[in-house]
Amino acid sequence: MIVAKQKDLEVIVGMLQGYERILVLGCGTCTAICLTGGDREVGILASSLRLADKVSGKNRLLKEHTVERQCEWEFLDEINDQVKEVDAILSLGCGVGVQAISERFPDIPVLPGLDTLFMGMPQEESVWVERCSGCGNCILDKTAGICPVTRCTKGLLNGPCGGTNNGKCEVDPEKDCAWTLIYQRLEKQGKLELFDEYHPPRNFQAVVRPGRFTIK
Amino acid sequence: MPQLPNNLISTREMTSENQFEPEIIAFSCHYCAYAAADLAGIMRLQYPTNIKLIKLPCSGTVDILHILNAFEQGADGVFVAGCLRGGCHFVEGNNRAERRIERAKDILDKVGLGKDRLEMFFMSSSEGPRFAEVAREMTDRIRKLGPSPIRGV
Secondary structure, three states: OEEEEEOOHHHHHHHOOOOOEEEEEEEOOHHHHOOOOOHHHHHHHHHHHHHHHHHOOOOOEEEEEEEOOOOOHHHHHHHHHHHHOOOEEEEEOOHHHHHHHHHHOOOOOEEEOEEEEEEEEEEEOOEEEEEEOOOOOOOOOOOOOOOHHHHOOOOOOOOOOOOOEOOEOOOOOOOEOHHHHHHHHHHHHOOHHHHHOOOOOOOOOOOOOOOOOOOO | OOOOOOOOOOOOOEOOOOOEOOOEEEEEEOOOHHHHHHHHHHOOOOOOOOEEEEEEOOHHHOOHHHHHHHHHOOOOEEEEEEOOOOOOOOOOHHHHHHHHHHHHHHHHHHHOOOHHHEEEEEOOOOOHHHHHHHHHHHHHHHHHHOOOOOOOO
16 A cells, blocks of 8 residues: 655645635545544544634635545546535645646645655554565565565665674664564474575666556 | 534523632543442432533544634533443443543643643542532632633623
8 A cells, every 4th residue: 555644744834825715625545544644634634724714814714535446547436516516625635746736636735745755565553665666577576475676775686785784784772683584484384495596787767757558 | 423402501690799700511431431320319419500411422433623612602611421431331431432532632722721621530430429519620720711602790
């Protein structure tokens, strides 16, 4: 899933200056799961903005809605009518969501309420961790299901480096050394011979930006 | 999520000295604070009438939305009262409530209402006098802060 964090309220308030009718639009998929852009967060943000408005003597229209997925136009049809009533949309989806809405409704400014961080998974309550960089050249079969491109701070394909320190990384002692984890899991699986395999330099052209994919 | 009733706050009444009377919403856990309030009544303890009690099955069921909604309706102050640390009937509810209150305080600060209008208290069901003390403490605090800028006097 895509993990994102909400921008500071002051930043959002600044972004919304000059707009009188605003639709706060949530996304019920990734950002709802990481507790930054679902139905409940839309309610909290809209309520906070209403309070800020009342304190400063403003009276703006703040509509609230959450779609199942912002990144597919099919799911955006349900806001056709609401969009006609507002002069800006504040999206609580990832960067893909913001751009999908903007492409679908090009006449209305779509503002990002979140900073999109990475593709990851929940590790424990309130903690999400990055797991995939979308490099277009997956080698997880060789690395016991642990991605060195993402989880090694240096992104090394042939590790560990000399900076591994009792299973921790020299760059950040809080972080696990991905290559130590790979070694330990390969050992557990009885496939240590994979560790001797040399990986040639990564193909950075596997995904040419902007990425495009067509099923044949 | 259960919604708060939309008639939470009544019309402002002024005292004879033209002093404003704060309206404070108290989200109270069924197992402790609500019972403590009950006990305060049975003990005939006096505490300000500015407190409006909302009973919750656990302080952990309070949501930031409920708190913001109470302020949007014009509450001058809000407090959440849960069980003593380690004494939650649902194990973790009061700790969760405390974390939510911290976030709600941050929001209140950023929107210009000030975090002091919101507080979390911990008490047991046998602490009737403590509930009365909390009610007095919160009423005094809000009286000093003045009326909520959302509603004015």
